[in-house]
Every structure is written in structure tokens, then in C-alpha cells.
Amino acid sequence: MAVARGFRRFRLADVGSFVDAIQTERELCAALAHRETLPGATAKFEPALPAGFEALRPLLAEQRIRDLYTHQSRALRLIEAGSNLVLATPTASGKTLVYNFAALRESLADPESRSLYLFPLKALEWDQRQRLERDIAQLGQAASEIRVAIYDGDTPDSQRRKLRESPPQILITTPDMLHAGILPHHASWRAFFEGLRIVVIDELHTYRGIFGSHVAQLLRRLDRVAHFHGARSQFVAASATIANPGELATQLTGRAFEVVEESGAPQTARQLLLFRPTGSPYSLAARLFRLSVGLGLRTIAFTKARVITELIHQWVVEAEPALKHRISSYRAGFLPSERREIERQLFAGDLRGVVSTSALELGIDVGGLDVCLLVGYPGSQVATWQRAGRVGRTREAAIALIAQPDALDQYLVSHPRELTHRGFEHAVTDPNNADVAAAHLPCAATEVPLRADEAWLDSPDIRRIIDDLEDGGQLLRSETGSEWFSARTRPQRDVSLRQIGASYAISVEHPKTGKVEIIGTIGSANVFSECHEGAIYLHHGRQFLVTRLDRDERVVSVRALKSPHYTRAISEKQTEILTRERSRPGGGFRIVKGRVKVTKTITGFERRRIRGQDLLGTEPLDLPPTSFETVGIWLEFPDEIPQALETAGRHVMGGIHASEHAALSLFPLFALCDRHDVAGISYTRHPQIGHAAIFFYDGQPGGVGLAASMFDRIEILLDATCDLISDCPCDDGCPACVHSPKCGSGNRPIDKAAAVMTLRLLLAHDPLPERRETRGPLAKFPTLEGPVVQPDSPIPHRVIFFDLETQRSAQEVGGWHNAHLMRMALAVTYDTQTEQFETFHENDVHRLIERLGEADLVVGFNVISFDYAVLRGYTDAELLALPTFDMLAAIHQRLGYRLALGHLAEETLGVSKAGDGLQSLAWWKEGRVDEIERYCKQDVTLLVDLLRHASEHGHLCFRTKRGDRVRLPAPWQIPELIERAHARQGKGVNDTVRPRSRSGSQRKRSGDEAGQAVAPRTND
């Protein structure tokens, strides 16, 4: 009893005293890098319960709820109206109430109706069932018929049959079980599917990346099966706060959604404390934990690994044995009953502190807490605020982030606004990932034969996959041709929703009994790097030693161990460019998006100490290379950057490699990424590009669009990267800036100063220096696509006159040879077919290029050396292959010198030209785009009039240096110009005209580059 009294006395402490105590302790105070108060919000209620839910009113009384929050009642009204709904509000804002009300209302109204609840993890199901059962009991007689059941891997066989024959009104399961255990047997679940009205998807934000691609296919399969049984269901989804809940819900289900994201739930003010420890972040975390619990504050610490959870728990108990029964660790390895007990005690206040892995992050209600310690940045804003949402429900609370020595943590601590103001990330997934679709189509076909007229098959991509599956014998086409069947009866067995491709079973042998248990699977994409023999493999935060990797049987044998070490694979990687889909110039670089093939060989591994990361030794491995195709973006460097690094005496690869590491570490600021989601490779000279390059690509086969989502925003990422490295106080690189824990080449070579130089040049913060002439022809940006010209244009003599203006001067990009970096401000064309002018802004550039490709003749003034050179920043199309008449080039050829367009116009047509190129650049800087357009259009008009004059009179006029106005012979008849341009296209420039090829990589680059290819230093 004494303990209980003490507890009450302690509870009088508040967060203010915690903050005060921190400031009186030297070590804590020195590590405190930032402190601010996050304002609270008062609750917004809506008194009226929507009419359709009146029968559920007793539940409100039971939960001591007088009025619903505004977001709850808005959500219920939308559900009542039959909309698909996604509710994306903070942790503990009452999302569960909303979907439970939706399901219970259906069950009360019609006992034949059914609801399906999907949770991403088994652990979450129990909590939900309990809560539903409480609710049902509370509703009394009216709800006595309503049954709730969990159907998952733990459900005994005897019970499974019963559930199928007499399905509960509310069935709780996981996507994995729906995929492998329910949909394949839907015929025996007839009663359930016939009545299916509501599909609840909780933790929607977890269905992203490759898991999201799988779930998107799974939910389409669910829809087909429900449809087969005559049902059409309504979706009710709940998500953590993300930037795009509606978009994600639509991608996953293929349906339109209403979004409710403005929370009416109250929020107390919270103290945000950011710590940058000089020593171990874990001992600092343990110190804060003791301090907070000692003050009587209910405290939760989130760590990123089970080992750390145990370590902190152990240190706290050692330092303060009295706390032994008042604190606990909490992690995935615990039995469900143990976890329930911890949750209960925490909820009741019997426990004062918990050290947890991310296991507590998801929906389990542990009541309101006072202090949340984040030991290391949880990896996303979404996860950060979800964890932080555990505190501050009823009184002021504190959130402390203890930075680990890695780049992202350090960046956030020195840029706290990024944490408080950047906003939530996008959850990115690709519902059309071809590899995933190819895995699910045979599954769908066993459930209900695929029919040619199904809407979801109505896309060229899906049809192509079906054709491939038919060729490969996985799908069999019906004799009538209108249906496809699966060749195998249970293709579901070979498809895991958590990965792509073949998987390896992870098998652990019990040391005493010798009993073998499969604890999980790992995808073939990662098995060599994580489960090679000798690796220490983490599974749900537990350590295992890999004793054997059996490639034939696809089994990884492991045994549990406790080790103060970890291992890290050393690899060599190559990327091959398969297609280039889009490109554009950035500051001092060009960025390209396309498909790549990544080939990786694990050559050995390192053993390192967990604390301090000291290298203990390396061992070689002999494993075959693996490869996969994915989607990526890459930065192509102009040669001036490596040259500048060399001139400055810096390490070229060290600079590029370090830039890649740091940029990769900041990727999670922009999109919800997990480990393996995005990877990178650096080259001083990529054999297909002929220049230095950095690749970022999706780490999963087929890709999900994560790397590609940075195509338009790469400058923001590079800018943050440059800040991160420049601000790091280390001398020549450390884990907080340019060292990557995942580096395949052991962080060698790395040159921190060179990385800053590289990034500043890329971002054009520093001008590109003069190019040093190198031997041989000037390297050109590569051309992998064939000509854009369509020679069989049906309408003869379509002439397009064309001129463009740029955003930057030649000087600003290091000289005319970098015209491809000058960026188009706008372009104007005049089309003789439509007799119209057309203006193209930078975002229309690809349309412009297409338009030029439609012409029988493109007419410009200096178009070959200038306009096309600028456009080369955006395209790989070989513009020189276009049938082109360059008036300036023709004049130069005849006279041996050049004449200005304005001069020709004045002397030939008697009109004077307003403005010039410099004027146009100035207008661009002032944002006067209209002026540029007017000016550019005028040039095009002059061009049209000059050519017309030439074709009518056979000459133009100009004035010599001596002052004589003379004729310039101009025998320019359009049909002849076209003929000549096409003839030239056929021979003279044929070394640059290349046939269109699906895979650019199949073509050898010219011989002179082959010897210069430098073996890539690869990574991550």
C-alpha cells in the first residue's frame, strides 16, 4: 500500500518539473539542442448523433462520451450516405468508434449482413475483438445475435470449419489470411460473402510500398469474389495522418473516397525537446527515462530495436532497483497474454514506464501518458507523431527526441522546423506494379475465372501481363477465348504479400528439443545480403545467427543468440539503363527517370560492435550475382564537376559517393520509406551515360515509384543534403553526415569536402568552371532514343517555324557547351498546317518536342546549335535527325559569317526588332513572361516573313560592314528544303541517328568510351 500512496504523491509532478530537472543536470542540459512548446487544441464537439446510429447511443454512455467529436460525426454521416470513407486523424482521436459504429449498425439492421475487418498485424486483432465484444454486451438483447471472430494463422482447424459454415457478423483478419486462407476457399464462405456490406481497413497508411501493391491487388480480388456472390461492399478506412489518405485509399481499392482529416479531438500543449547527445544516445535515453519515471510521470520510450529496448530497461533497473516492478519492456517477442497484461497495467497506471519497440506504435489503447521518449527518429513524421500521440490527452506532456548519430536524426535536430512544419509524408505505392499483378492474376483466376470484359483487366498493361502469363503456361485460355483459368489450383501458396518473387523460409532449430520451426520468410531480393552464412539476422528485433543458406531448398537455417555485434554485407552493384522515360535539366545537372536493371554481388561481410560501430573484422563470401528490374531516377553530371573536383585536389568518387549517401539518408523526409525501399549507386563514369552519375532506385523489383517521386523535387533534396553536410561539425565525414550504415563498399572512398563542392555545383550555387579541353571529341549527352520524325506524314509540307528563349545565360551555366542546362523559358511555334502560333512553357516541353517531330520541316534561326542544344536537356530524342532548315547556318555557309535576325528583318522587310536575348533573360528574372512571349512570337513572325520573302524573291537583303545594302542569294523553296533536309537525315549525320530500341542498354557505346569506364563504387 505504501507503494500505491507513493505513486499518488508522485503523480502530482508535472511536465514542467521534468523540464526543470533537465536544465539543472549538466549532461542533459548540454545535449538539449532545441526546445519549444507545441500548442494544444480544444475539443470540438457535435451534439447530434446522426440519426441512423441512434440504436448505438448506449455505447456512448458506456464510454462516458457525451458528444461525438466533429470528425466522428462527420464520418458517420458520410458512412450513412453510403460513401467510402477514409478517416485520417491523430492517434487516439476515436477512429475505432467510427468503424465499429458502421459495422454494428449494419448488424443491428440486418442480421444477415457481414463486415470484414482487416488489420496489418495479428497483434491488433485481439484488442479489437475485445472492444467489439464489450460494445455488443452493452447493447444487450438487441445485439445478442451479433458474433465477432478472429480468423488467422492461430485459429485452430476445428474452429475454422465452424466459422466458415456459420460466419460471424464481424470477421477480423489480416490481408495475409484473406489472401491465402479465405479468398481461395470463398465457395465455403458463401454465407459470409453474400452478406458482405462493410470492409474496414485499419492502419491504411501501412499499406504502402510493395505491401501496398499487393494489398491493392488483393482488394480487387476481394471485390471480384464479393461481386460473384452478389454483394457490393462499402469501405471504411482509418489511417494515421499522412499527406494523401484519399489518394492512397483510391489506389488500394480502385474506388472513390470521402476524406475526413480535420480532427475535433482535444490536444494538450506539449513540450518538444530535441537532444543531440555527445555520448551514447541510449545512456542518455536511460537517464531521461529514470528522471521522468522518478518524478512520477507516466513514460513511454520507443526504441528502434529490441536489443536497445532490453538494454535501456536493464540499465534503468540496475541504476534504480526500486523501479523494477514499476517499469517494463514491451516488444514483439512477448506472448499475447503478456502483452495484454502490460497494456492493462499501463492503462490502469500500475506501470509507470514502458520501454518499447515499435510494437506499441499501432492502435492499442494504453490511455494517456505524460512523457514520450523517441530513442532515434522513428523514420517518418507519420510514425513520430503517431508515437507522440500516446502523450498529452488530458494534461500537458513532453516529447523528447534523442538523436542517434545518423544523418537524418542529426539533420532534424539542427532543423527543428523540418519536424514541426514540413508536414506529413506521402504514402507511395504502385497499384499497377507489373510483378505484383503477375503474381495475383493467377490467384484471381482460381477464385473466379478472369473474363475478357472485366473492368480491372481493361488496361493495356494488365492485358500484356495476361498474355505473358498465358505464354508462360500459368493462365489457360478458354476455347471460346473469353476467359482465363489458372493452370495451378493454389497459386496463392507461392505469393507472399510482404515481398516480391520467390521467398526463403527462415527456419530455427530449438537447441534442446531439436524441433524445427519456421519463423518467417525473406524475399530473394534481400536474402543474400541479410541471410548469408555468418550473418546476424534481426527478425522482429531478435538476433539470430545464420548457420546455413540452402539455395536449392530456399531455406535459411538460424539459431537464436545474443550478440553485442552486428554484421553488414559488402557488395558490388551495377545499374544498367533499360529505358529513359523523362528528363529535364536542373541547376548543373540533368535528371532522368526510367527503368533500370540492378545487378548485385555480395562479396563478403563485416562484423561490427553495436555500441560504437567499431569494425571487428571482415570475411569473404562466394555468392552468385542477383539482379532485378526497377524504376529509378539518376543525375547526370556535366564533365566540369569531376574536373573541378580534380583541380581542387579532391577525390572525385569520394565526393560523388558521399553526396549519394547523404541524399539517400534524407529521402525519408519526402516519402514514407522503409529500409530497402530506396537505394543508390554512384559512378564517376557510367558506361551508358559517359559521364559521372548518381542513381536512386526502388529497392524492390518492379518499383513502386518512391525514387521517381523525387524527379520533380530533386533540387529540394539536394539542397537539404548540402545543408546537412555543410552543417556537420565533423572533419572528414561521419555517420551523422556522409557515412552510411548500409554502404556496400564500407564507406570508401568518402570525401566530405568534395561532396559539398559537388552539391554546390549541382545546385548551381557555384558556377560551373571553364571546361578544360580533353582529348578526343567533346562528350555529348547520350542519345538512346531514335528519331522523333514520322516520315510518312499524311499532309505534305507541314512547316513549323520555331524559336525559344532561355531562363539562364550561357555564362550562368559555364559556357555555350552547356546549353542543355540553360533551361527553356518558353518557345513559340508557327504551324503552317493550322496557321496558328502556339506557346510552350517549360512544363509543356515534351509536347513541344512531339510537335516538332510532326513537322515535315522545322525552320529556325540558329536552331541547330542553340535551340536544339537547349532542348537536349529534356530529351534523348535525337533532335538533329529532325528535318530542319536552320536559316542562320545556311547564311553562314554562304557568307562565311553570320548575320543577326534583327538586321535581316530591318534590311529585308523594313521592320525593326524590339528587344534582344539579354532583355529576355532580364524579363525572366523579373517574372515578365508575357514580355518574353511577345518577343519570341515576334522572332517567329520575322522568320516566317523572311522565308516567304526568300521564296518569292529568291533573296534577302543585308548591309555590309561598309554600309552597302545588298542582296543575299536565298533560293529557299520549301519543297526543296524539305527534300534536302530528309536526304541529310538519311546519310550525313547517321552516326547520331540511331534506331529506336526498347532497351537502350543493348547497344554498345562508341569504342573510345569503353576504356574509360571506371568500376563503380556502389552502395546500399
Ligand SMILES: [Zn+2]
Ligand atoms: Zn559528419
Ligand SMILES: [Zn+2]
Ligand atoms: Zn556507399
